[in-house]
Amino acid sequence: MRSMTTTPKLLIFTDLDGTLLDRDTYSFEPAEPALRVIRQKDIPLILSSSKTRAEIELYRKRLGNIHPFISENGGAVFIPKDYFSFPLNYERELDWYFVLELGTFYLRIIEVLEAIKKETGITIKGFSDLTAKEIKSLCGLSLREAEFAKKREYDEPFIIEGGEEELEIVKREIEEKGMEYVWGGRFHHIMGKNDKGKAVRTLKRLYEKEFSSIFTVGIGDSLNDLPMLVAVDRPIFLRHEESLLPETLSLIENLAIINGTGAQAWNAIILRVIE
Numbered sequence: 001m002r003s004m005t006t007t008p009k010l011l012i013f014t015d016l017d018g019t020l021l022d023r024d025t026y027s028f029e030p031a032e033p034a035l036r037v038i039r040q041k042d043i044p045l046i047l048s049s050s051k052t053r054a055e056i057e058l059y060r061k062r063l064g065n066i067h068p069f070i071s072e073n074g075g076a077v078f079i080p081k082d083y084f085s086f087p088l089n090y091e092r093e094l095d096w097y098f099v100l101e102l103g104t105f106y107l108r109i110i111e112v113l114e115a116i117k118k119e120t121g122i123t124i125k126g127f128s129d130l131t132a133k134e135i136k137s138l139c140g141l142s143l144r145e146a147e148f149a150k151k152r153e154y155d156e157p158f159i160i161e162g163g164e165e166e167l168e169i170v171k172r173e174i175e176e177k178g179m180e181y182v183w184g185g186r187f188h189h190i191m192g193k194n195d196k197g198k199a200v201r202t203l204k205r206l207y208e209k210e211f212s213s214i215f216t217v218g219i220g221d222s223l224n225d226l227p228m229l230v231a232v233d234r235p236i237f238l239r240h241e242e243s244l245l246p247e248t249l250s251l252i253e254n255l256a257i258i259n260g261t262g263a264q265a266w267n268a269i270i271l272r273v274i275e
Contacts, residue, residue: 009211012038012270013070013200013228015220016049016059018185019238022262024140028063030263034270035063041274046070046203048196048220048228050155050184053078054148073182073191073224074199075103075154084210102199103154104192109179113156113190116173123161124170126190127152139186154194157187185222196220197227204231217273221261223248229255234273238265 014020020028028035038045045063047056048070056069068079077100079088090098110128117124127135127150136146138159160166167188174181174190182189200218207214218225218232221240229235229252237249238261249255258269 006213008213008215009044009207010041010274011044011046011204011207011214011216012273013046013048013196013203013216013218013232014266015222015225015228016047016051016056018221018240018261019219019225020047020263020266021059023185026141026145028059028263031267031270034267034274037271037274039064043274044068044207048074048199048218048225050157050187050189050224052148052151053153054151055145058145058148068203070196070199070203072103072153072155073184073189074194074196074227075191076101077199077202079206084206086209088206100199100202101154102192102202103194104179106153106156109154109156109190109192112174112177112179113158115177116170120166120169120173122166122170124158125160126156126158128156155189155191157184157189160188182224183222184224189224195227196225197229197231200228200231217270219266219269226252236269236273238262238269 017023020031044067045065046067046069049056050073053071056071068077070077078097081096081098088098091101092099113126132143132146132150135149136143160170171181180191180193216232217234218228219236220228221238223246226248235252235255237255237257239257239259240261258265
């Protein structure tokens, strides 16, 4: 894989739901023109999602993607063995991956969420409380995909009964117990001190060692994507129709805000970036 060229190697880090994938249909078909160019130019396309490893592997297969990926909001980085030309430091081997673990193990996250439920009396339902059929109904997934969504390792999506007051109580409890809260566009999430940005920086260091010079693009549509956008050279935020822009976007240098979400918007902006 090593390249001796002085031209910076282009890398694209992308969110999935609402970004490369349509938020409702989960289709990436409108993005095929850009995906074709990415394959032709051998541009690493690195999937970075709140989805589980099992879910992302499904989309990697559909996309014909062979590159590293980031699961569960930066909980872990999965690097195919023999991908880089140098030996790696890693936490564990899993099937055909070296795994760099940045997050907190799932059982600990569930323990904390259960304690918050008891202490606050607020009704909270995490994926661990829901059946695959319930997740299928909530997300519009197939039953198989819903089962994959339950195979969590570093992050727990949850729903909460109540309004802003209850949410603020839960967020405060999560932070007091040493965990992190993030809104993922469809669900609330509780996780450790990981985020997509830390995972992106970890991969950037490896790619810099491989190629010497790199140029990174990051594209996402939700609050949990902001750390990733801060970590790249060319950040792109896909804006939902009539949605309020997060105030923290103003802190991201060189940010491009694109009206529109999903595969069609992704395709248009990625083609512009490449060309």
